[in-house]
Amino acid sequence: MNAREPLERVDAHIAGVLGCGYLALLWSGARSLGYTRDEGFYAYAAHELELWFELVRQRGFAAFSRANIDRFFGVNHEHPVFMKLLFALSHRLFHERWQLFAESGTAYRLPGMLMASLAVAVIYLWGREAIGRAAGVVSALLFAFMPRVFFHAHLACFDVPVTSMWLVTSYAYVRAFLKPSAASVIGAGVLYGLFLDTKHNAWIFPFALVAHFAAVRIYEKLRKLPRTGARVPWALLGVAGIGPCVLCLCWPWLWFDTGARVLGWFHFHLGHEYYNMEFLGRTYWKPPMPRLYAPVMTLATVPLVTLALFAVGAFETARSLRREASAERWVHDSLWLVGLAASYAPWLSTDTPIFGGTKHWLPAYPFLCLVAGRGFVLVRSQLRDLLPAKWREPRLQTLALAAACVTGPVVMTLHSHPWGLTFYTPLVGGAPGAASLGLNRTFWGYTTGALVDEINALAPEHATVYVHDTAAQAWSLMLEDGRLRSDLAGTLSLPLSKLALYHHEPHMRRVEYETWVLYGTVAPVAMGSYDGVPVVWLYERP
Amino acid sequence: MRGLRYLWFAVPALGLAELCLHVWFAVRAPRIEEWRELTRAVLAAKRAGEPLVVAPAWAQPLAREAFGDRAFPLAELARADDASVPGFLEVSALGARYAPARNFRVVSEEHYGRFTLRRLQNPAPVRALFRLLDHVNPNDLEVTLVRGGEEVPCPFTEHARATAGGLHGDVALPSQRFTCPGPEPTFVAVTVIDDQAYEPRRCIRAAPPPGGVLRLSFGAVPFGSALRGFGGLSYFLFRDSDAPPVTLEAASLGVHLGSYTHHDASGWHGFTLPTPSLAGRSARLELSVSAPDDATERHFCFALEAVE
Numbered sequence: 001m002n003a004r005e006p007l008e009r010v011d012a013h014i015a016g017v018l019g020c021g022y023l024a025l026l027w028s029g030a031r032s033l034g035y036t037r038d039e040g041f042y043a044y045a046a047h048e049l050e051l052w053f054e055l056v057r058q059r060g061f062a063a064f065s066r067a068n069i070d071r072f073f074g075v076n077h078e079h080p081v082f083m084k085l086l087f088a089l090s091h092r093l094f095h096e097r098w099q100l101f102a103e104s105g106t107a108y109r110l111p112g113m114l115m116a117s118l119a120v121a122v123i124y125l126w127g128r129e130a131i132g133r134a135a136g137v138v139s140a141l142l143f144a145f146m147p148r149v150f151f152h153a154h155l156a157c158f159d160v161p162v163t164s165m166w167l168v169t170s171y172a173y174v175r176a177f178l179k180p181s182a183a184s185v186i187g188a189g190v191l192y193g194l195f196l197d198t199k200h201n202a203w204i205f206p207f208a209l210v211a212h213f214a215a216v217r218i219y220e221k222l223r224k225l226p227r228t229g230a231r232v233p234w235a236l237l238g239v240a241g242i243g244p245c246v247l248c249l250c251w252p253w254l255w256f257d258t259g260a261r262v263l264g265w266f267h268f269h270l271g272h273e274y275y276n277m278e279f280l281g282r283t284y285w286k287p288p289m290p291r292l293y294a295p296v297m298t299l300a301t302v303p304l305v306t307l308a309l310f311a312v313g314a315f316e317t318a319r320s321l322r323r324e325a326s327a328e329r330w331v332h333d334s335l336w337l338v339g340l341a342a343s344y345a346p347w348l349s350t351d352t353p354i355f356g357g358t359k360h361w362l363p364a365y366p367f368l369c370l371v372a373g374r375g376f377v378l379v380r381s382q383l384r385d386l387l388p389a390k391w392r393e394p395r396l397q398t399l400a401l402a403a404a405c406v407t408g409p410v411v412m413t414l415h416s417h418p419w420g421l422t423f424y425t426p427l428v429g430g431a432p433g434a435a436s437l438g439l440n441r442t443f444w445g446y447t448t449g450a451l452v453d454e455i456n457a458l459a460p461e462h463a464t465v466y467v468h469d470t471a472a473q474a475w476s477l478m479l480e481d482g483r484l485r486s487d488l489a490g491t492l493s494l495p496l497s498k499l500a501l502y503h504h505e506p507h508m509r510r511v512e513y514e515t516w517v518l519y520g521t522v523a524p525v526a527m528g529s530y531d532g533v534p535v536v537w538l539y540e541r542p
Numbered sequence: 543m544r545g546l547r548y549l550w551f552a553v554p555a556l557g558l559a560e561l562c563l564h565v566w567f568a569v570r571a572p573r574i575e576e577w578r579e580l581t582r583a584v585l586a587a588k589r590a591g592e593p594l595v596v597a598p599a600w601a602q603p604l605a606r607e608a609f610g611d612r613a614f615p616l617a618e619l620a621r622a623d624d625a626s627v628p629g630f631l632e633v634s635a636l637g638a639r640y641a642p643a644r645n646f647r648v649v650s651e652e653h654y655g656r657f658t659l660r661r662l663q664n665p666a667p668v669r670a671l672f673r674l675l676d677h678v679n680p681n682d683l684e685v686t687l688v689r690g691g692e693e694v695p696c697p698f699t700e701h702a703r704a705t706a707g708g709l710h711g712d713v714a715l716p717s718q719r720f721t722c723p724g725p726e727p728t729f730v731a732v733t734v735i736d737d738q739a740y741e742p743r744r745c746i747r748a749a750p751p752p753g754g755v756l757r758l759s760f761g762a763v764p765f766g767s768a769l770r771g772f773g774g775l776s777y778f779l780f781r782d783s784d785a786p787p788v789t790l791e792a793a794s795l796g797v798h799l800g801s802y803t804h805h806d807a808s809g810w811h812g813f814t815l816p817t818p819s820l821a822g823r824s825a826r827l828e829l830s831v832s833a834p835d836d837a838t839e840r841h842f843c844f845a846l847e848a849v850e
Contacts, residue, residue: 401554425564426563436638515706517713527603527607533600
C-alpha cells in the first residue's frame with residue numbers, strides 16, 4: 001500500500017471498526033468512573049437546555065426571546081454551547097425517551113465518547129491517506145490508547161471534543177486547501193464554527209493555519225516546486241469568514257449583546273483564575289507557572305514508545321523536506337506539526353494556568369500520533385532491510401512491529417481505568433514513582449466513584465456525607481444513577497456529616513486536618529488506591 | 543557504523559521494555575492488605591512519645607488506615623517539628639527513608655515482607671519540660687480578652703458546637719474551647735493548621751479580634767533555658783496575605799521574656815525566647831497575642847514549649 005492513494009471503501013470500514021470499537025470500550029467503562037466536577041456543572045447546564053427544548057416544544061418561537069435565551073443559556077455561559085446541546089439531546093433521547101441508557105450520566109457522556117471515537121476514525125483516515133493503511137491504524141491506536149486521552153474520552157466535558165474538532169476541522173481544511181471547491185471551503189468554515197462553539201482552544205486555530213500557509217508557500221518557493229492548492233487561500237478565508245458566523249448562529253447566548261458577550265468570553269478565559277496544581281513536589285497557584293510543566297507531563301503520561309515513534313517520524317519528516325519532490329506531503333505534515341506546536345504554545349508562557357494538567361494540550365495528541373505513524377513506517381522499512389530474507393514477509397513484519405509498539409499503550413491504558421489522572425508511565429516509575437516525585441495524583445473529585453460501595457455500606461440511614469472536592473451536581477448524578485443510596489445526602493458542611501471524603505491534593509490537606517479535629521480520628525475507614533498509591537479516602541465519625 | 547543500523551530495533555524493543563516496566567511498577571508498591579498485615583508488629587513496637595513515620599511519605603494514609611489511631615496520636619502526627627522527639631519508629635517501603643531523620647542512629651531494623659521497621663534515635667533531642675499544647679484546659683490555663691481598657695474572662699466549655707470552614711474557610715474548632723464574648727466571639731482552642739508544605743501542625747489557635755488583645759495565662763510552668771515556639775496561620779488561606787502581623791509577647795513574674803512577630807506568608811515559623819534567668823523555677827507564664835487595631839482575620843496559631 002503506497003501513501004497518498006485515494007481512500008477505498010475498505011478504509012471506511014476500518015475507520016468504522018476503529019471508531020465503533022473505541023466507543024464500545026469507552027461505554028463499557030463509563031459506569032466505573034465517578035463524575036468529575038466539571039461534568040456536574042455541564043450536566044446541570046445541559047439540564048437547563050433540556051428545559052429549553054421543552055419550552056420550544058410548548059411555546060415555539062417564544063422560547064427564542066431574550067428572556068428565555070438568557071435564562072436557559074446563561075448557565076455556564078463562559079463555555080460555548082455545542083457540546084452542552086449534544087449532552088442535553090443525548091440525555092433527553094437516550095435516557096429519558098428511549099431509555100437506552102439506564103444511567104443518566106452515561107447518556108450525558110455519550111456525545112463526548114462519540115467525539116473521541118470520531119477522532120480515532122479520522123486519525124485513521126488521514127493517516128491512511130497521507131502515510132498508508134498500517135500507519136493509519138497504528139496512529140489511531142496510539143491515540144486511542146494514551147491513558148490520559150482514554151480517561152478524558154469518557155467524560156461529558158469539552159477537552160476531547162475540542163481535540164476531535166481541531167483534528168476534523170484540520171482534515172477538512174487540508175482537503176479544501178488541496179482541492180478547493182465551494183463545498184469543501186464552506187464545509188471547512190462550518191466545521192470551524194462548530195469547533196469555536198466547542199471550546200476556546202479554537203481561537204488559536206486561524207493563527208495556526210496562517211503559519212501553515214506560510215510554511216507551505218515558503219517551502220514551495222525554496223524548493224522551486226509547483227504551487228499546491230489555489231493561489232487564493234480559499235480554505236483559510238472560509239475558516240476565518242464562515243466560522244465566526246456559524247458560532248454566532250449556533251450559540252444563542254451571543255444573539256443579544258453580541259459584542260459584550262464575545263468580549264466577556266475572551267476576558268473570562270484570558271484572565272482565568274489560577275487554581276492549584278502540584279508539580280514536582282511544589283504547589284503552583286499563581287504565576288510564574290513552570291515552563292517545564294507541559295513537556296514533563298507529556299513525558300510522564302504519554303507512553304514512551306509513542307513518543308519514540310513521534311521522534312522518528314519528526315526526523316523522517318525533516319529528512320523528507322530535502323528529498324521530496326512534491327509539496328503535497330509537506331501540506332499534511334506541516335499542518336500536523338503546526339497543530340501540535342499551536343496546542344502546546346500557550347504553555348510556553350509562564351502566565352498560562354496549568355490547573356487542568358494534560359487536558360490543556362490534548363489537541364496536540366492526534367497530530368503527535370500522525371507524525372508517529374510516519375515514524376512507524378520508517379522503522380518498518382529500516383527493519384525490513386535488517387531482517388533475514390525469510391522473515392521479510394511484509395504483513396507479518398508489519399503486524400509484529402505494530403504489536404510491539406501498541407501492546408504496551410493498550411495494556412497501560414486499560415490498567416489506568418478508572419484512575420486515569422493517577423496513571424503515570426514507567427519513565428517516572430509509574431504511579432508510585434510519580435507520587436514520590438510530587439506529581440499530581442488526582443483532581444476534579446471524580447474518585448468518589450471508587451468508594452461508592454464503601455459509602456453505601458458504612459453510612460447510617462439518611463446520613464450526610466461530606467463530599468469534599470466532588471461537586472454537588474456530580475454527587476447528584478451518582479444518586480440519580482443509583483450508584484449511591486438514595487437516602488444519602490451530600491454536604492459541604494463537615495460538622496453536619498457522618499462520613500467525610502478526602503481527595504488528595506497537597507493544598508487540600510487542610511480539609512483532612514479539619515476532619516481529624518472534628519471526627520477525633522486520623523484513621524480512614526476506606527481507601528481508594530491505585531497501584532499502592534492512596535488517592536481518595538473516607539472517614540467515619542466515631 | 544554498520545552496527546548503528548541495528549538501533550532501529552530499539553523502537554520495538556522500547557515498546558516491549560516499557561510494557562514490562564509498567565507491569566513491574568504496577569505491582570511494586572505494597573497494597574493495603576499488606577499494610578494491615580503489618581499492624582501487629584507496628585503496634586508492638588510503637589512507644590508513646592516516639593512518633594511513627596512512614597517512608598515514602600505518600601503511603602502514610604495507608605498506614606493510618608491499617609494501624610489506626612493508636613499508632614498515630616494526633617500530637618505526634620501533627621508535631622511542631624522533629625527537634626524534641628527522642629526518636630522515631632520508621633515504617634519503610636520501596637527502600638524509601640524518612641528524610642528528616644537521615645542523621646538519626648538506627649537502633650534496630652527488622653524486615654516484614656516488603657517492609658522494613660526501624661527504630662531511629664535522635665542524636666541530640668531538645669528536651670521539653672512543658673508543652674503548652676498539653677495544658678489547654680481550665681485547670682492549667684486562664685484566657686481573657688482585653689478590649690477598650692476592659693479585661694473580660696473567656697470561659698472554657700466542652701460542649702460548644704464544633705465548626706470547620708472547609709477548603710476556603712476557617713480551621714476546625716473543636717467543642718472544647720475557651721470562648722471570649724463579643725459581637726463576633728473569639729476562641730482559644732487546640733486545632734491543626736497546614737504549614738508551608740501543607741503538612742499538619744497542631745497548635746493553640748489564638749486569634750486576636752480587631753482592637754483586642756488575647757491574654758493566655760498558664761500556671762506553674764517549669765522554665766528551662768528558653769521557650770521554643772512556632773507560629774503560623776493556615777498557609778493555604780494566608781499564603782498571599784500581606785495583612786498586618788500578629789505579635790505574641792511572653793512575660794513571667796512581671797519580667798518581659800520577649801516577643802515574636804509573625805507575618806502571614808512566612809508559614810509555620812520557629813522562634814526562641816531565652817529564659818536563662820528563670821531556668822529551674824516554676825512560675826506563671828503570661829502570653830499576649832495582638833495585632834494592629836484595624837486588622838481582621840488574624841487567625842494566629844502557635845505551639846510553645848519550655849525546654850531545658
